[in-house]
Amino acid sequence: MKKISDIGEFGFIDLIKKQIGSSSIIKGIGDDTAVVNFSADKYLLLTTDMLVEGVHFTRAMSAKAIGHKAIGCNISDIAAMGGLPKYAVVSIGLSGNLSIKFATDIYAGMNQLAKKFGVVIVGGDTVKSSKLIINVALTGEVKKDKVVLRSGAKKGDQIFVTGALGKSFSSGRHLTFTPRLLPSQYLVKHFKPTAMIDISDGLAADLGHVLEESNVGAIIDEKCIPRHQGASFNNALHDGEDFELLFTLSRAQAQRLKSKKDFKFYHIGEITSDKNKLRLIDKFGQSRILGQKGFVHF
Ligand code: ADP
Numbered sequence: 001m002k003k004i005s006d007i008g009e010f011g012f013i014d015l016i017k018k019q020i021g022s023s024s025i026i027k028g029i030g031d032d033t034a035v036v037n038f039s040a041d042k043y044l045l046l047t048t049d050m051l052v053e054g055v056h057f058t059r060a061m062s063a064k065a066i067g068h069k070a071i072g073c074n075i076s077d078i079a080a081m082g083g084l085p086k087y088a089v090v091s092i093g094l095s096g097n098l099s100i101k102f103a104t105d106i107y108a109g110m111n112q113l114a115k116k117f118g119v120v121i122v123g124g125d126t127v128k129s130s131k132l133i134i135n136v137a138l139t140g141e142v143k144k145d146k147v148v149l150r151s152g153a154k155k156g157d158q159i160f161v162t163g164a165l166g167k168s169f170s171s172g173r174h175l176t177f178t179p180r181l182l183p184s185q186y187l188v189k190h191f192k193p194t195a196m197i198d199i200s201d202g203l204a205a206d207l208g209h210v211l212e213e214s215n216v217g218a219i220i221d222e223k224c225i226p227r228h229q230g231a232s233f234n235n236a237l238h239d240g241e242d243f244e245l246l247f248t249l250s251r252a253q254a255q256r257l258k259s260k261k262d263f264k265f266y267h268i269g270e271i272t273s274d275k276n277k278l279r280l281i282d283k284f285g286q287s288r289i290l291g292q293k294g295f296v297h298f
């Protein structure tokens with residue numbers, strides 16, 4: 001019998017997508033959050049992310065930072081849609097031998113970031129589990145004309161990222177990052193991004209998701225891709241967990257953005273008509289096709 005590891009994370013998600021089928025929602029599986037009708041002028045956004053001990057964190061790490069990450073990656077997904085985060089429910093699986101301090105520190109870390117971004121934790125669930133598991137589900141809202149999907153990138157659009165990439169896990173940044181809600185709000189207020197995603201699986205894989213959903217290709221320039229100190233180009237492309245935003249803008253809007261100083265945005269490439277092909281101009285000026293593999297869970 002075929003196992004999950006035979007089809008991988010995205011093969012599994014594709015299977016579920018087929019099983020659930022289509023419905024009248026605006027966007028189901030296949031973006032950073034689901035998008036459903038809410039009111040005359042707003043959509044409701046829904047997202048959830050689970051962290052598992054031994055996969056995403058260990059107990060040697062700071063409990064506050066684990067809590068920060070658990071809610072931070074959800075806020076990042078809402079930011080990637082151009083939305084504002086609102087209400088969270090938190091489910092936790094823990095063993096009886098976990099110290100009360102560790103458990104409450106997880107919530108202290110969560111609450112600190114929640115407050116900073118206007119999120120209210122309104123409930124959850126608690127179960128017994130030998131491994132510590134934290135699942136956060138978060139709602140958000142967005143004006144209907146401001147929502148940004150992965151699927152709107154057009155040939156000639158310019159590709160930007162909000163910050164440096166690479167070595168997030170080994171440096172500990174994956175636990176302490178700031179979700180890019182403020183740059184996202186700035187962008188949707190003053191510009192019209194055609195597509196947006198947060199970089200959780202790695203630049204190559206997440207740009208790959210935009211290309212797939214938008215039915216386009218891209219060319220990126222190695223020398224323009226911002227990297228953290230000590231991160232190789234390969235780290236920047238594939239490490240993941242950076243939680244920076246990647247977005248696309250029309251040529252005219254890209255020009256305008258580059259003249260602004262409010263936030264730092266990095267111009268890394270351009271959308272092409274070469275469907276699902278990610279092309280790289282390397283540091284020697286040579287052009288070649290890149291694989292889109294990011295971090296693979298199975
Ligand atoms: P992200 O990295 O932005 O959190 P994922 O790669 O985890 O997104 O998920 C991609 C898409 O697949 C999302 O639309 C998500 O809701 C959906 N998805 C992932 N796992 C499941 C699942 N077990 N059941 C239903 N939908 C899922």
Ligand code: MG
Pocket residue numbers: 031032076077080197198199200
């Ligand atoms: Mg995401």
